[in-house]
Amino acid sequence: MIVLENVSFCYTADNWILKQVDLEIANGSCTFVVGPNGGGKTTLGKLMAGILKPSLGDVYLEQQNTKDLALFQIGTKVGYLFQEPERQIFAATVRDELAFVMDLKEMAKEEINKRVEAALERFQLKEVENSYPFQLSRGEKQRLALAAILMHQPSFLILDEPTTGLDLERKEILSQVIRQLKEQGIGMVIISHDEKFIQNHADRILMVDGGEVKDVG
Amino acid sequence: MWAKMICLDPRTKLFMVLTVSSLAVFITNLSLLLCVLLLALAAVAFTGGNPLGLLKKLKKFLLIFVVIVFVQSIFTKGGQPVWQVLNFTVVSDLGLVRGLQMILRFFIIISSAAIMTTAKPREIIQGLVQCKIPYELAFMVTIAIRFLPILRDEVNDILTAIQLRGVNLKQIPLMKRLKTYAYLIMPMITSVLLKAQELSVAMEMRAFRAYPRRTSLRTLKMQKQDYLIIALCFFVFLLVVVLALKIK
Ligand SMILES: Nc1ncnc2c1ncn2[C@@H]1O[C@H](COP(=O)(O)OP(=O)(O)O)[C@@H](O)[C@H]1O
Ligand SMILES: [Mg+2]
Numbered sequence: 001m002i003v004l005e006n007v008s009f010c011y012t013a014d015n016w017i018l019k020q021v022d023l024e025i026a027n028g029s030c031t032f033v034v035g036p037n038g039g040g041k042t043t044l045g046k047l048m049a050g051i052l053k054p055s056l057g058d059v060y061l062e063q064q065n066t067k068d069l070a071l072f073q074i075g076t077k078v079g080y081l082f083q084e085p086e087r088q089i090f091a092a093t094v095r096d097e098l099a100f101v102m103d104l105k106e107m108a109k110e111e112i113n114k115r116v117e118a119a120l121e122r123f124q125l126k127e128v129e130n131s132y133p134f135q136l137s138r139g140e141k142q143r144l145a146l147a148a149i150l151m152h153q154p155s156f157l158i159l160d161e162p163t164t165g166l167d168l169e170r171k172e173i174l175s176q177v178i179r180q181l182k183e184q185g186i187g188m189v190i191i192s193h194d195e196k197f198i199q200n201h202a203d204r205i206l207m208v209d210g211g212e213v214k215d216v217g
Numbered sequence: 218m219w220a221k222m223i224c225l226d227p228r229t230k231l232f233m234v235l236t237v238s239s240l241a242v243f244i245t246n247l248s249l250l251l252c253v254l255l256l257a258l259a260a261v262a263f264t265g266g267n268p269l270g271l272l273k274k275l276k277k278f279l280l281i282f283v284v285i286v287f288v289q290s291i292f293t294k295g296g297q298p299v300w301q302v303l304n305f306t307v308v309s310d311l312g313l314v315r316g317l318q319m320i321l322r323f324f325i326i327i328s329s330a331a332i333m334t335t336a337k338p339r340e341i342i343q344g345l346v347q348c349k350i351p352y353e354l355a356f357m358v359t360i361a362i363r364f365l366p367i368l369r370d371e372v373n374d375i376l377t378a379i380q381l382r383g384v385n386l387k388q389i390p391l392m393k394r395l396k397t398y399a400y401l402i403m404p405m406i407t408s409v410l411l412k413a414q415e416l417s418v419a420m421e422m423r424a425f426r427a428y429p430r431r432t433s434l435r436t437l438k439m440q441k442q443d444y445l446i447i448a449l450c451f452f453v454f455l456l457v458v459v460l461a462l463k464i465k
Contacts, residue, residue, distance in 0.1 A: 051381070070387075072381075074381060075381040079381070080378075086404060087375050087408070088381075088382075088404075090401065090403050101382045101383055104389075104396065134407045151382075
């Protein structure tokens with residue numbers, strides 16, 4: 001569960017992007033965030049993920065204030081997919097991208113391999129497992145980033161405009177993944193403009209505009 | 218505001234930057250350095266920048282200053298101890314002075330660079346070209362200025378993303394450090410390469426360097442105020458140099 005209590009946020013003094021927002025996002029539901037460009041959707045997403053800390057008010061992830069959590073602790077609670085997947089891909093091969101954090105933490109090789117295989121299978125990345133990630137198509141990069149995030153088994157996912165630049169087929173793959181995740185009880189917040197996509201998945205829609213967040217469906 | 222009304226030629230601004238930053242390099246006297254810093258901040262305000270905001274940003278570097286003072290004190294011989302722990306000099310007066318010098322220089326150079334950010338990128342190119350600098354070089358300079366804020370955002374996101382994967386950047390075991398940094402550098406280099414690729418295609422399509430000579434629709438012309446300011450810079454430069462020699 002993510003709870004925002006009376007949250008206000010500004011990047012620079014007195015330029016409030018969000019004003020006194022109260023919100024509760026339940027586990028296992030799929031919430032969409034819509035609104036005009038520059039309205040503060042990404043900012044709201046980063047606040048929910050604890051990447052940004054509120055200027056005023058508090059954000060709680062599973063009852064813990066994000067102000068008390070370091071980023072590396074947040075990763076096991078919330079996964080965050082950036083608007084630009086290139087910014088969260090680090091390794092020289094797709095396979096290594098999925099494995100390297102576990103490698104750094106010195107997990108057993110067999111366990112790592114098992115998890116990596118499962119992820120490759122699930123996200124249809126098996127054919128490209130030895131490719132250079134930055135040469136993948138946008139959809140593949142995005143699935144790779146998502147797969148890597150899910151290696152940590154977060155209970156929440158925040159996706160920033162995941163459908164931009166995807167063709168119908170890739171969108172369908174993404175939809176399947178979202179449906180699976182929902183069945184596993186993972187809560188999701190998705191920032192998107194894609195009406196059809198919203199209709200297919202939304203349990204709840206939030207509108208962000210002029211510093212306010214309103215429930216619109 | 219009156220500062221907004223004065224529209225200086227980018228070449229004048231460049232001259233201001235050169236004056237201030239070369240002073241920062243030559244001068245060792247602390248009070249003179251402080252004066253130069255004040256001058257630089259005044260110049261930022263004069264060209265329409267925000268010196269207070271700049272100072273706030275510079276505050277972040279104070280920690281580095283503290284580190285420099287310790288390092289200079291511990292590793293340079295001579296100077297009187299200011300703070301000793303068990304007969305071991307932790308802070309010496311020489312270290313303190315050197316540290317202060319460094320941080321003041323650093324502040325001056327950053328502040329003077331802030332003068333340039335008040336000029337439009339297109340104007341900077343034109344100014345450099347009219348100073349007989351090849352267009353290609355001038356263009357590179359402006360690209361660097363233009364892309365810095367984007368790169369900064371990107372580096373922030375990259376650092377955030379790797380930590381969200383559960384890597385604690387503040388506590389990496391010594392043996393893993395190099396490996397972790399290699400993973401961090403990867404997306405940064407790739408993004409720069411990709412940007413360069415896209416930009417080069419875009420430039421190609423607009424026929425960059427298709428003709429040996431470029432002509433410009435707009436040319437810059439120095440105004441009275443520009444000559445005045447350049448003369449003033451020159452005067453200040455001489456004054457400070459003379460002062461510095463006297464104090465020695
Ligand atoms: N790092 C930043 N520093 C200052 N202002 C920012 C920063 N990021 C975003 N903003 C500003 O915050 C506002 C909301 O941006 P954002 O949350 O990215 O909107 P959206 O994702 O809805 O397009 C915009 O006006 C933008 O200019
Ligand atoms: Mg956005």
